[in-house]
Amino acid sequence: MSNMAFDLIPSRLLSFPSMRMPSIWDDEDEWFTTPSTSSGLSISEDEKNVYVEAAVPGIDPKEVEITFQDGYLWIRGETKEEEKDKARKYYRESNKSFSYRLAVPGDINEKVEPTATSKHGVMIVKFEKSPKMAPKKIQIKAK
DSSP: OOOHHHHTSOGGGTSOGGGSOOOTTSOGGGTTOOOOOOSOEEEEEOSSEEEEEEEOTTOOGGGEEEEEETTEEEEEEEEEEEEEETTTTEEEEEEEEEEEEEEOOSOBOTTSOOEEEEETTEEEEEEEBOGGGSOOOOOOOOO
């Protein structure tokens, strides 16, 4: 007799995928899949800045448009490639496009313009935090 509660939960959610061997009771599709993020975005911060990294592989930075308005960052771009060879009766066309829109977390300093850099197919947008957001030490007075 099996426990009905566990029969309703996919087996990949019950354990960390890299820590168990595939079982004959698993679906074949589950054997080779692992959880992943497909958004291509990551957000991080340090004491002074907030960083948004967006994957834009194969896209020229000149083809990327970045807009920041009302606390929202929008990164979008598109590129088209066309290849023709009349001697071989060959024609190929490819389009790549992406669009990321997200709310930038934290209190951003609006007096300082955000900066954007591109390196190895990753667009990095840097925002400076507002000074009022910086942690302040409180002195303890002994009585």
